[in-house]
Amino acid sequence: MAYRFIVLAALVAVAKAGILGAPAVYAPGAPLTARAYAAPAYAHAPVAYAAAPAYAKVAAPVAVDTDYDPNPSYSYAYDIQDALTGDSKGQQESRQGDVVQGSYSLTEPDGTRRTVEYTADPVNGFNAVVHREPAVVAKAVVAAPAYAKVAAPVAYAHPAAYGAPIAAKAYLG
Incomplete structure (x- = not known):
């Protein structure tokens, strides 16, 4: 609209x-x-552009928040290990004043473990160091076969007499 x-x-x-x-x-x-066509008539003068507009200065100062904490601090952490979905990740971070330190880690789809350790402060900015650990492959443990003691095999007796062989007649037709 x-x-x-x-x-x-x-x-x-x-x-x-x-x-x-x-x-x-x-x-x-x-x-x-x-047929004659009339040219368009322009009834206005060319537009003159003025210099950059002047802005009024604000005379009143901005109010200061009285709940400002000059030395903020916090700390938190979490860890997830889900065997059902294979999700494995965690993070921890702490802040003291303007300095933040922390790390996080996760298992990537290819099985490698990525850990990022970071710091941030007003002087050095944000800095991170990444570590990669190779995939941990769980070796399959093969149990030794368990042999059960079996009784001595039962002797099998063949039938004593077989029937007489069937005579095959040749078909000469």
């Missing part, structure tokens, strides 16, 4: 400034090549 209003306002401003040409004036019945 605002877009329509802006477009309408721009069209009104352009028409009011005389930038849009006047309607074409032509003699009725004259051939198309003989």
